[in-house]
Amino acid sequence: MNRLEDFFYNQPHRICQKWKHYFPIYERFFSKFQNKPDFKILEIGVSQGGSLDMWRNYFGDQALIVGIDVTEHCKTFETGNTKVRIGSQQDPEFLKSVIDEFGDFDVILDDGGHMMEQQITSFLSLYAHVKFGGFYVVEDCHTSYQEQFGGGIRKPDSFIELAKRKIDELNGLHVQGYHREFNTDFTRTTLGMSFYDSVVVFEKGEVAPIESVQAGS
Ligand SMILES: C[S@@+](CC[C@H](N)C(=O)[O-])C[C@H]1O[C@@H](n2cnc3c(N)ncnc32)[C@H](O)[C@@H]1O
Numbered sequence: 001m002n003r004l005e006d007f008f009y010n011q012p013h014r015i016c017q018k019w020k021h022y023f024p025i026y027e028r029f030f031s032k033f034q035n036k037p038d039f040k041i042l043e044i045g046v047s048q049g050g051s052l053d054m055w056r057n058y059f060g061d062q063a064l065i066v067g068i069d070v071t072e073h074c075k076t077f078e079t080g081n082t083k084v085r086i087g088s089q090q091d092p093e094f095l096k097s098v099i100d101e102f103g104d105f106d107v108i109l110d111d112g113g114h115m116m117e118q119q120i121t122s123f124l125s126l127y128a129h130v131k132f133g134g135f136y137v138v139e140d141c142h143t144s145y146q147e148q149f150g151g152g153i154r155k156p157d158s159f160i161e162l163a164k165r166k167i168d169e170l171n172g173l174h175v176q177g178y179h180r181e182f183n184t185d186f187t188r189t190t191l192g193m194s195f196y197d198s199v200v201v202f203e204k205g206e207v208a209p210i211e212s213v214q215a216g217s
Helices: 003-010 022-033 050-059 072-077 092-102 116-129 141-145 159-170 185-189
Strands: 040-044 064-069 082-086 105-110 130-138 190-196 199-204
Touching: 003 022, 003 050, 022 050, 022 105, 022 130, 022 199, 040 050, 040 092, 050 064, 050 082, 064 072, 064 092, 072 082, 082 092, 092 116, 105 116, 116 130, 116 141, 116 159, 116 185, 141 159, 159 185, 159 190, 159 199, 185 190
Parallel strands: 040 064, 040 105, 064 082, 105 130
Antiparallel strands: 130 199, 190 199
8 A cells, every 4th residue: 555545545634536546656656746845736626625635645745736626615625835726627718827826837637527628628728837857647538438528439539539649749750751740849848658547647858869779799
């Protein structure tokens, strides 16, 4: 059991709802940020405040934790350097106002409404605002396979299909011919993508010039 699971199951906090297999994923990518003084995380989807408690315990007292939600009641969870802003993740102007107020984040985690348009609008609006060395994480991507969320297998406008297309941009430097549209800001600022059951993690960083090297006799 990692620290997050220990807190989730064994310590007092407000209600938090996650899938069990997410905890090792968080640990894999987020552990380097624990107790880092200038760390900033934006979580889309506050609900009953439990995940704000979990992140506070995990990242430490000095972390800036920002939650956004459409539900006004979530504002009551704001305290100290845990901030809550009310608005829709589907509203680029609202998302811009959050970035204008808090600047770029080390981690942006989408655990909001999980509708295709919401996940896609948030990703397209916010990915540029993840710091190098940080991560953009989209949870509950199983909704990409579910009609009630606007998904469906291989549906071109699902979030998971967008993520699959981003693999071509990740490899954009190698696309031959006149397909320069694959060599994008995403190509230049994404070190990797990790796919798990229901979760996609984008690793942000400055991509060094690629070179093929050989050594050994
Ligand atoms: C799955 S819950 C969040 C759970 C919370 N992160 C946790 O771990 O306990 C999803 C939340 O997203 C919020 N939500 C739904 N649509 C939204 C939207 N368009 N913009 C922002 N938040 C939204 C809901 O109000 C709800 O509180």
